[in-house]
Amino acid sequence: xxxxxxxxxxxxxxxxxxxxxxxxxxxxxxxxxxxxxxxxxxxxxxxxxxxxxxxxxxxxxxxxxxxxxxxxxxxxxxxxxxxxxxxxxxxxxxxxxxxxxxxxxxxxxxxxxxxxxxxxxxxxxxxxxxxxxxxxxxxxxxxxxxxxxxxxxxxxxxxxxxxxxxxxxxxxxxxxxxxxxxxxxxxxxxxxxxxxxxxxxxxxxxxxxxxxxxxxxxxxxxxxxxxxxxxxxxxxxxxxxxxxxxxxxxxxxxxxxxxxxxxxxxxxxxxxxxxxxxxxxxxxxxxxxxxxxxxxxxxxxxxxxxxxxxxxxxxxxxxxxxxxxxxxxxxxxxxxxxxxxxxxxxxxxxxxxxxxxxxxxxxxxxxxxxxxxxxxxxxxxxxxxxxxxxxxxxxxxxxxxxxxxxxxxxxxxxxxxxxxxxxxxxxxxxxxxxxxxxxxxxxxxxxxxxxxxxxxxxxxxxxxxxxxxxxxxxxxxx
Amino acid sequence: xxxxxxxxxxxxxxxxxxxxxxxxxxxxxxxxxxxxxxxxxxxxxxxxxxxxxxxxxxxxxxxxxxxxxxxxxxxxxxxxxxxxxxxxxxxxxxxxxxxxxxxxxxxxxxxxxxxxxxxxxxxxxxxxxxxxxxxxxxxxxxxxxxxxxxxxxxxxxxxxxxxxxxxxxxxxxxxxxxxxxxxxxxxxxxxxxxxxxxxxxxxxxxxxxxxxxxxxxxxxxxxxxxxxxxxxxxxxxxxxxxxxxxxxxxxxxxxxxxxxxxxxxxxxxxxxxxxxxxxxxxxxxxxxxxxxxxxxxxxxxxxxxxxxxxxxxxxxxxxxxxxxxxxxxxxxxxxxxxxxxxxxxxxxxxxxxxxxxxxxxxxxxxxxxxxxxxxxxxxxxxxxxxxxxxxxxxxxxxxxxxxxxxxxxxxxxxxxxxxxxxxxxxxxxxxxxxxxxxxxxxxxxxxxxxxxxxxxxxxxxxxx
Numbered sequence: 001x002x003x004x005x006x007x008x009x010x011x012x013x014x015x016x017x018x019x020x021x022x023x024x025x026x027x028x029x030x031x032x033x034x035x036x037x038x039x040x041x042x043x044x045x046x047x048x049x050x051x052x053x054x055x056x057x058x059x060x061x062x063x064x065x066x067x068x069x070x071x072x073x074x075x076x077x078x079x080x081x082x083x084x085x086x087x088x089x090x091x092x093x094x095x096x097x098x099x100x101x102x103x104x105x106x107x108x109x110x111x112x113x114x115x116x117x118x119x120x121x122x123x124x125x126x127x128x129x130x131x132x133x134x135x136x137x138x139x140x141x142x143x144x145x146x147x148x149x150x151x152x153x154x155x156x157x158x159x160x161x162x163x164x165x166x167x168x169x170x171x172x173x174x175x176x177x178x179x180x181x182x183x184x185x186x187x188x189x190x191x192x193x194x195x196x197x198x199x200x201x202x203x204x205x206x207x208x209x210x211x212x213x214x215x216x217x218x219x220x221x222x223x224x225x226x227x228x229x230x231x232x233x234x235x236x237x238x239x240x241x242x243x244x245x246x247x248x249x250x251x252x253x254x255x256x257x258x259x260x261x262x263x264x265x266x267x268x269x270x271x272x273x274x275x276x277x278x279x280x281x282x283x284x285x286x287x288x289x290x291x292x293x294x295x296x297x298x299x300x301x302x303x304x305x306x307x308x309x310x311x312x313x314x315x316x317x318x319x320x321x322x323x324x325x326x327x328x329x330x331x332x333x334x335x336x337x338x339x340x341x342x343x344x345x346x347x348x349x350x351x352x353x354x355x356x357x358x359x360x361x362x363x364x365x366x367x368x369x370x371x372x373x374x375x376x377x378x379x380x381x382x383x384x385x386x387x388x389x390x391x392x393x394x395x396x397x398x399x400x401x402x403x404x405x406x407x408x409x410x411x412x413x414x415x416x417x418x419x420x421x422x423x424x425x426x427x428x429x430x431x432x433x434x435x436x437x438x439x440x441x442x443x444x445x446x447x448x449x450x451x452x453x454x455x456x457x458x459x460x461x462x463x464x465x466x467x468x469x470x471x472x473x474x475x476x477x478x
Numbered sequence: 479x480x481x482x483x484x485x486x487x488x489x490x491x492x493x494x495x496x497x498x499x500x501x502x503x504x505x506x507x508x509x510x511x512x513x514x515x516x517x518x519x520x521x522x523x524x525x526x527x528x529x530x531x532x533x534x535x536x537x538x539x540x541x542x543x544x545x546x547x548x549x550x551x552x553x554x555x556x557x558x559x560x561x562x563x564x565x566x567x568x569x570x571x572x573x574x575x576x577x578x579x580x581x582x583x584x585x586x587x588x589x590x591x592x593x594x595x596x597x598x599x600x601x602x603x604x605x606x607x608x609x610x611x612x613x614x615x616x617x618x619x620x621x622x623x624x625x626x627x628x629x630x631x632x633x634x635x636x637x638x639x640x641x642x643x644x645x646x647x648x649x650x651x652x653x654x655x656x657x658x659x660x661x662x663x664x665x666x667x668x669x670x671x672x673x674x675x676x677x678x679x680x681x682x683x684x685x686x687x688x689x690x691x692x693x694x695x696x697x698x699x700x701x702x703x704x705x706x707x708x709x710x711x712x713x714x715x716x717x718x719x720x721x722x723x724x725x726x727x728x729x730x731x732x733x734x735x736x737x738x739x740x741x742x743x744x745x746x747x748x749x750x751x752x753x754x755x756x757x758x759x760x761x762x763x764x765x766x767x768x769x770x771x772x773x774x775x776x777x778x779x780x781x782x783x784x785x786x787x788x789x790x791x792x793x794x795x796x797x798x799x800x801x802x803x804x805x806x807x808x809x810x811x812x813x814x815x816x817x818x819x820x821x822x823x824x825x826x827x828x829x830x831x832x833x834x835x836x837x838x839x840x841x842x843x844x845x846x847x848x849x850x851x852x853x854x855x856x857x858x859x860x861x862x863x864x865x866x867x868x869x870x871x872x873x874x875x876x877x878x879x880x881x882x883x884x885x886x887x888x889x890x891x892x893x894x895x896x897x898x899x900x901x902x903x904x905x906x907x908x909x910x911x912x913x914x915x916x917x918x919x920x921x922x923x924x925x926x927x928x929x930x931x932x933x934x935x936x937x938x939x940x941x942x
Contacts, residue, residue: 408827
């Protein structure tokens with residue numbers, strides 16, 4: 001530890017001296033984030049010069065030209081989401097703090113002219129230059145503390161990238177499900193409309209009562225309302241995606257490719273999940289970096305408390321028509337204040353964060369287990385729907401049709417059976433959405449981000465998120 | 479009308495897409511648009527009766543050897559055999575085995591029934607006054623049973639009421655009944671233990687006792703019909719004994735038309751038909767076409783000639799026998815059937831909407847958007863329902879009738895044919911009557927309409 005610190009000092013010093021290379025360092029930070037991501041996920045953070053972030057990304061238009069699938073939507077969001085860019089700029093904020101911390105204290109020049117009352121006496125000149133030696137000595141330690149902060153921000157930024165990709169996937173699957181859901185609702189509505197047509201035709205023939213027609217009409221109106229609600233939900237889900245992908249204007253007229261895929265026939269094999277999640281956890285990584293940073297600032301506070309403030313300088317005085325000169329020094333003795341308060345605060349901060357680290361590890365483990373359970377259960381559910389319930393409902397309908405052909409039941413019962421078949425299809429869509437969202441959650445946890453609440457509440461929040469919150473649940477994307 | 483053709487020519491394409499949308503998802507793996515429509519294969523062959531196919535007509539020639547020298551001719555029970563006798567020490571000994579078995583009601587409809595010697599009704603038991611009859615009854619049912627000899631006057635311990643006259647016959651055991659035949663007449667036999675189940679499943683039969691010398695005019699033909707009603711839902715394979723009112727299969731001698739064996743008689747011959755009813759719940763008004771008959775007896779005995787009255791329909795109550803006799807004068811194929819209209823309709827569902835007069839052109843396109851296979855039925859009546867070729871529940875013949883010489887006969891169920899021929903002894907029992915020229919109702923020509931002052935387009939509203 002000690003050797004590492006000593007070897008770093010010249011590096012930090014060099015960094016501190018390299019004034020004017022801020023933009024170059026920003027690219028370095030972005031590359032560092034990309035490296036963090038590369039070990040955890042296949043996400044492709046578009047390689048762009050950070051200085052041209054403000055300009056439009058031509059790649060996005062290209063991606064939008066084709067129907068979107070989940071991964072294409074993720075790529076658009078990574079290139080285009082302004083919140084993500086804002087998060088990237090926070091790298092610059094940390095970088096700025098580091099540069100600032102490493103700067104040498106400025107020398108102080110003091111000049112003074114005195115005019116005696118006696119007009120005969122010439123003016124007296126005092127010139128002095130002084131520099132704060134303590135600040136100079138402490139500068140490398142300050143720079144080290146700030147450098148540790150940069151690591152924190154790099155991990156957090158990588159986390160923001162993962163979060164965005166994850167939220168896009170969740171929103172995309174949700175939208176896909178909504179599209180298919182609406183289609184099925186429309187088919188169900190068609191069947192109600194057919195019931196009304198049949199009831200009216202029977203009424204026209206004098207074969208059913210007003211009541212029977214009214215019952216069918218009421219059911220159709222209810223179905224229309226249900227379809228309208230489904231449509232509204234679809235629009236909401238689309239807007240969620242637009243926000244995440246950072247799209248507006250004519251860009252929002254994209255279409256999606258394909259339907260929710262059936263779960264792969266190969267069942268999920270999930271083992272060694274907890275060690276993997278712990279290993280990749282970004283929360284744990286940045287908390288470690290934060291511990292490091294606080295440790296450094298604790299050391300700094302202790303040093304600041306114990307080292308007397310020393311300023312040295314050179315003083316020249318023009319007196320009696322001649323120059324007098326000599327060195328000068330000012331020392332402030334740490335007599336009363338040795339920074340005990342600051343040290344106490346830092347120590348408590350360190351202990352507090354250590355506890356948080358353990359709590360975080362517990363949460364990461366629980367999070368990966370919960371994600372695994374959801375993935376396995378929803379996979380089973382989707383399989384049951386596809387292999388058992390849907391075929392069963394289809395058989396019910398086919399047999400119902402035969403009973404209709406045999407004049408055992410009438411058109412109203414037949415349409416009812418069709419609706420029951422549609423209901424099963426809707427259930428399957430729901431199960432598929434849950435499955436693909438659960439898979440996304442699991443991938444997210446394994447990529448290093450605590451994701452998903454423990455439970456079925458998969459709400460996707462949109463809009464700016466606070467960067468300060470470090471707790472696992474507060475910063476989870478749900 | 480062939481429904482398949484109708485569908486093919488119908489505007490299917492657009493409608494299929496909607497259903498496809500609903501089904502493609504759960505089909506899961508690459509459903510083709512064509513798959514979305516439910517299978518539209520042919521109806522099972524057994525349910526398709528072609529005009530030319532006469533294999534369904536059971537052709538039997540009744541035995542006419544008198545039951546005793548100088549006595550009456552034996553009875554003939556269409557579609558049903560007779561209980562064979564073994565003479566042991568001057569006693570006629572027969573053996574009835576009551577057991578579950580697979581029974582065919584008509585081509586395309588079979589069910590697991592309970593009956594005697596694998597027959598429902600059971601074999602005709604036939605004896606002559608003065609016979610001593612011993613019937614062994616072996617119970618192979620899963621529950622006890624007894625046999626009641628309906629209408630016979632017997633020693634009380636032979637009457638067969640479970641618990642009252644005897645211990646029920648446990649499964650696996652054989653009991654014996656000693657029956658002195660004292661009176662001539664038409665009787666029946668049936669289970670008298672858990673009758674609700676056992677009669678509903680088929681434990682019934684007819685019992686004819688001939689006089690040693692004919693009573694009344696000698697008959698040339700002596701037939702026995704037994705009516706029954708069943709509840710067999712399309713797609714099931716066992717009659718439902720729980721049904722109390724809504725029966726859907728009606729039979730003569732366990733068979734539904736067109737599987738009922740016709741009765742072939744000669745012009746000028748005197749024919750007797752003994753009709754017994756052991757339906758669970760319903761009386762049947764049996765109507766004979768082309769004849770006037772007289773009711774000459776019941777299961778209580780013979781009706782003196784002066785008390786007989788002419789009829790064309792006689793109601794046969796549940797648990798009763800009506801014996802009718804007639805002389806045929808007009809050759810031809812004459813229907814005899816239950817006059818309750820639903821009793822000549824096979825497996826009709828009664829809990830459905832009335833579609834008569836409904837505009838299918840309005841309904842069908844709309845429904846086909848969701849169910850491409852849909853077609854409204856019964857909008858112009860239901861006579862042709864039985865001829866439609868569409869996927870049906872297995873083991874069902876809903877609305878089916880049978881083939882006729884001119885067209886499809888839309889009656890099914892409790893219906894059969896009395897075939898009156900000049901040469902009854904040599905005629906083909908399966909053949910249709912050949913009508914003399916001009917003796918069949920046919921389309922009136924324009925000249926005939928004109929000559930008779932008939933205007934088919936006449937306004938039929940009352941003007942007086």
